[in-house]
Amino acid sequence: MQEQQPWVLVRGAGDLATxxxxxxxxxxxxxxxxxxxxxxxxxxxxxxxxxxxxxQAEVEGVTCRSVADADEAAHVSQAGEVPLLVDxxxxxxxVLRPAAVVDAILAKRNLGTSREMAPITVGxxxxxxxxxxxxxxxxxMRGHHLGRVILQGAAIPNTGVPGVIAGYAAERVIHAPxxxxxxxxxxxxxxTIDIGALVRKGQEIAxxxxxxxxxxxxxxxxxxxxxxxxxxxGLKIADIDPRPEQVAYCDTVSDKARAIGGGVVEALLQLARxxxxxxx
Numbered sequence: 001m002q003e004q005q006p007w008v009l010v011r012g013a014g015d016l017a018t019x020x021x022x023x024x025x026x027x028x029x030x031x032x033x034x035x036x037x038x039x040x041x042x043x044x045x046x047x048x049x050x051x052x053x054x055x056q057a058e059v060e061g062v063t064c065r066s067v068a069d070a071d072e073a074a075h076v077s078q079a080g081e082v083p084l085l086v087d088x089x090x091x092x093x094x095v096l097r098p099a100a101v102v103d104a105i106l107a108k109r110n111l112g113t114s115r116e117m118a119p120i121t122v123g124x125x126x127x128x129x130x131x132x133x134x135x136x137x138x139x140x141m142r143g144h145h146l147g148r149v150i151l152q153g154a155a156i157p158n159t160g161v162p163g164v165i166a167g168y169a170a171e172r173v174i175h176a177p178x179x180x181x182x183x184x185x186x187x188x189x190x191x192t193i194d195i196g197a198l199v200r201k202g203q204e205i206a207x208x209x210x211x212x213x214x215x216x217x218x219x220x221x222x223x224x225x226x227x228x229x230x231x232x233x234g235l236k237i238a239d240i241d242p243r244p245e246q247v248a249y250c251d252t253v254s255d256k257a258r259a260i261g262g263g264v265v266e267a268l269l270q271l272a273r274x275x276x277x278x279x280x
Contacts, residue, residue: 005030006099006279008268011090011113013051013064015043015223016124016140017104019257020264022062025082027265028280032073032096033064034087042223042239045195045251051084053226060252070095093117099279100268103128106140108158120271122264126158135271138263142256147263149270166242171216174238176231180209184227196250197221199240206238215240220247
């Protein structure tokens, strides 16, 4: 009887993690995902963590389905889908016994991933050091090194400033002006403003705790946290892309996420070869 293919466990299913998950799944890895109970992704249409809220989510033809345990995860995987467990601490590691763990939470710090979790461990972005808490780090900073695999040392430190797109950096990202429930609003034509809308600088795009949330630049509303989410003041709640043509891409994996996903594939295959571990 053929030995069952081992799991690759991805921690996190936000939009950047989704780029990793989609690429791994398409390459034939047996992927399982863990998420927190209340994910706050703003690029909801390109984030598989929406499965936590909706039971399932689909991005670029890859379906992710929320499951209760490892047995259900196995059935979902056999059906060609990606299982997601609400398991913030990755306690399922002891049951799934993955051959590799990829920390794609992108919290800018390590939230508990260690080399003891699996024979192969990969961390994305700042907060990890290859050779110490993980085997490899994948660079997440936009620029020349985006997606680069680091086998010794750390990624570029977090600058706190988003990458520049069409001349805009920090202006692209909107943070909650107050604490309270996220409420969607309508435009002058009575249409609910949501992801994919073209907005103007100064336009009201939502409300939080009764306080208007205003667009910071002209562009495409690429990300908006889900309606009803209990946000705290300062939380990232929206993302505007100044390139109008991006309206067609709001529900697909971004160029950045795709590059990071490629780096993860490279890291896994290289480490599997060096360690003599079967992943595929």
